[in-house]
Amino acid sequence: EVQLVESGGGLVQPGGSLRLSCATSGFTLSDHDMDWARQAPGKGLEWVGRNKNKGNDYRTEYAASVQGRFTISRDDPNDSLHLQMNSLQTDDTAVYYCVAWIRSYGHWGQGTLVTVSS
Amino acid sequence: EIVLTQSPGTLSLSPGERATLSCRASESLSHPFLAWYQLKPGQAPRLLIYTVSSRATGIPDRFSGRGSGADFTLTISRLEPEDFAVYYCQQYGSPSATFGQGTKVEIK
Numbered sequence: 336e337v338q339l340v341e342s343g344g345g346l347v348q349p350g351g352s353l354r355l356s357c358a359t360s361g362f363t364l365s366d367h368d369m370d371w372a373r374q375a376p377g378k379g380l381e382w383v384g385r386n387k388n389k390g391n392d393y394r395t396e397y398a399a400s401v402q403g404r405f406t407i408s409r410d411d412p413n414d415s416l417h418l419q420m421n422s423l424q425t426d427d428t429a430v431y432y433c434v435a436w437i438r439s440y441g442h443w444g445q446g447t448l449v450t451v452s453s
Numbered sequence: 454e455i456v457l458t459q460s461p462g463t464l465s466l467s468p469g470e471r472a473t474l475s476c477r478a479s480e481s482l483s484h485p486f487l488a489w490y491q492l493k494p495g496q497a498p499r500l501l502i503y504t505v506s507s508r509a510t511g512i513p514d515r516f517s518g519r520g521s522g523a524d525f526t527l528t529i530s531r532l533e534p535e536d537f538a539v540y541y542c543q544q545y546g547s548p549s550a551t552f553g554q555g556t557k558v559e560i561k
Binding site: 374441 | 454485486488490492497498500503504509539541543545547548549550551552553554555
């Protein structure tokens, strides 16, 4: 069974940094593309970025709203995905989800809440 | 970036009625990677449909998806009380993915 568990959320001041993690199980992480997505309070879903699989050299792509501030990385031997978030702004406040794409099927975690506030 | 536009913004229907939700892409999709999700407050998104028309695990057959090119539709054949929620479409082809802005299905 595919499982994704996000962690690392919390309260951070504007301009600060936070690193989210996604622990994965039930599949071989290196074989699959992984996304981060988010939902701000009262808003819709927003795609944050993608880390391609090993066969695609782990290429990453980001939404324009986070380009240059957020970095996705992975630790395949330890079955984990990470999202490093720098220069956080109040409108980065959201629940962050990791998503595993396995044979075109998206598996989602339960999310972790990030609050950016002074 | 491919922009997805969902319509209508809100759909007011009664239980038992048919719901038809639209998702239009700003350009024709060159891939079949179009998904639909259901969102309820405090819950993670629930995948309903992937690759345009495949139902996700455990999704009742009253949910169906269809479409091609730039026009896609989610149909709920007979609304159950638990179906009143917000629905999002997503195109998840590489290199980037995008979501629509959502359609709220509310009780009339």
